[in-house]
Amino acid sequence: MDKIISFIGAGKMAEAIISGLLSSKRVTNKQVIISDKYDNRRMEIEKIYNVRTVTGNTVCVTEGDIAFLAVKPQDMAEVLEQCKDTLKQKLVVSIAAGIEISFIEGLLGKQTRIIRVMPNIAVTEGEGMSVLMKNAAADATDINLVKDLLSSVGDVIEIRNEELFHAVTALSGSGPAYIFMFLEALSDAGVRMGLSRDVSNRLAIQTVIGAGKMAKNAELSFATLREAVTSPAGTTAEALAVLESKGVRSSIVEAIKAATQRSKDISSRNK
Ligand SMILES: NC(=O)c1ccc[n+]([C@@H]2O[C@H](COP(=O)([O-])OP(=O)(O)OC[C@H]3O[C@@H](n4cnc5c(N)ncnc54)[C@H](OP(=O)(O)O)[C@@H]3O)[C@@H](O)[C@H]2O)c1
Incomplete structure (x- = not known):
């Protein structure tokens, strides 16, 4: 070029x-x-x-x-x-x-x-x-x-379809901020459970990178990948049950919906 x-x-x-x-x-x-x-x-x-x-x-x-x-x-x-x-x-x-x-x-x-x-x-x-x-x-x-x-x-x-830019803005445009918040939470949790901050940060970061790479490279659905690390009555199942009961999944959907709407509102001011 x-x-x-x-x-x-x-x-x-x-x-x-x-x-x-x-x-x-x-x-x-x-x-x-x-x-x-x-x-x-x-x-x-x-x-x-x-x-x-x-x-x-x-x-x-x-x-x-x-x-x-x-x-x-x-x-x-x-x-x-x-x-x-x-x-x-x-x-x-x-x-x-x-x-x-x-x-x-x-x-x-x-x-x-x-x-x-x-x-x-x-x-x-x-x-x-x-x-x-x-x-x-x-x-x-x-x-x-x-x-x-x-x-x-x-x-x-x-x-x-230009209309889809609102959803794109909400998902990948703002997305890194959601992941940083998730990292903060993972790291705080590790510290609470007795890990040092450094170790906790490294564990959180590498887990997000590793899961992201697996999701990208394995030709499997996200649900299949999740099931593969969730043994019956195991530790992962226990954690996922708490996340579901706290409405984490639906909160994420609501957050992206709110960001999409916000993008539409801001955009209408620039017409
Ligand atoms: N940050 C993100 O994650 C992200 C993601 C997707 C898209 N974007 C888009 O990328 C664009 C830039 O965002 P940003 O976060 O990089 O903002 P930013 O850090 O504020 O950068 C904008 C730069 O442009 C300068 N500027 C303003 N008016 C100018 C003019 N008339 N002539 C020349 N320079 C001028 C600003 O100077 P002053 O500070 O002196 O005003 C500032 O240095 C935005 O439109 C944003 O929507 C950002």
């Missing part, structure tokens, strides 16, 4: 993608250019990743082939307005939660090639989950290019 990638906004998510792309060696530091309105942040990113940063968003977009818009949703209109003329010539990739393709088309025109992405923070570790969708103007080459880039920092799925 010999394209130049511009990032508008050097926040947490842009950094996660940049760091993942560079460490996967899919792109080199010479292929990344970044602008951010906050000078200290630009300098920090420049120092850590040895990439070029500029003050002006328009300059940043002009110099690239693909423009990743990585500002907060509430700053998106300002950036689109400011770089309108240059963005129209580029492949525009928006990672802003809740910003619909039609909103971007409204400011740049329907002929602009746009790809909307919902990544998650695990792209930093090359284990992200990115869901993407293209607009009518973008073609197979455009979507394949972005899929190829993001597949170097994790798994990628293309969808064709």
Whole structure:
């Protein structure tokens, strides 16, 4: 891939993608250019990743082939307005939660090639989950290019119904936070049962990684995998019975439902 990638906004998510792309060696530091309105942040990113940063968003977009818009949703209109003329010539990739393709088309025109992405923070570790969708103007080459880039920092799925982004945001976008909470609970429980914090943390982390890998690689349903570690009247069965009686499973469903609704509410403000 010999394209130049511009990032508008050097926040947490842009950094996660940049760091993942560079460490996967899919792109080199010479292929990344970044602008951010906050000078200290630009300098920090420049120092850590040895990439070029500029003050002006328009300059940043002009110099690239693909423009990743990585500002907060509430700053998106300002950036689109400011770089309108240059963005129209580029492949525009928006990672802003809740910003619909039609909103971007409204400011740049329907002929602009746009790809909307919902990544998650695990792209930093090359284990992200990115869901993407293209607009009518973008073609197979455009979507394949972005899929190829993001597949170097994790798994990628293309969808064709934009409405599903709300569920995606709730599940994989916010998902790492749920797992971190689960890890905290597992670790606290281990400490309560007498393990040291360090040991408890390691046990919790490796258990989540191991179960995740098994779920991904074994061609078995999650239920079958769970049954395989649950012997009759054993310790696992005892723990699972408590989790079921406390409504953990239904609480998770309710949580994702609430996050999906929240995404719809936030999104309707940006129309
Ligand atoms: N974090 C996640 O897990 C996650 C997951 C999926 C999608 N996203 C999406 O990714 C986007 C970025 O999120 P984030 O968490 O990385 O936010 P963030 O850390 O606040 O990053 C946004 C960056 O853009 C800068 N910025 C704001 N307005 C700008 C402008 N007009 N020109 C240039 N730079 C500007 C901000 O600077 P100031 O701080 O000075 O305003 C900040 O450095 C959001 O739209 C979010 O919905 C995030």
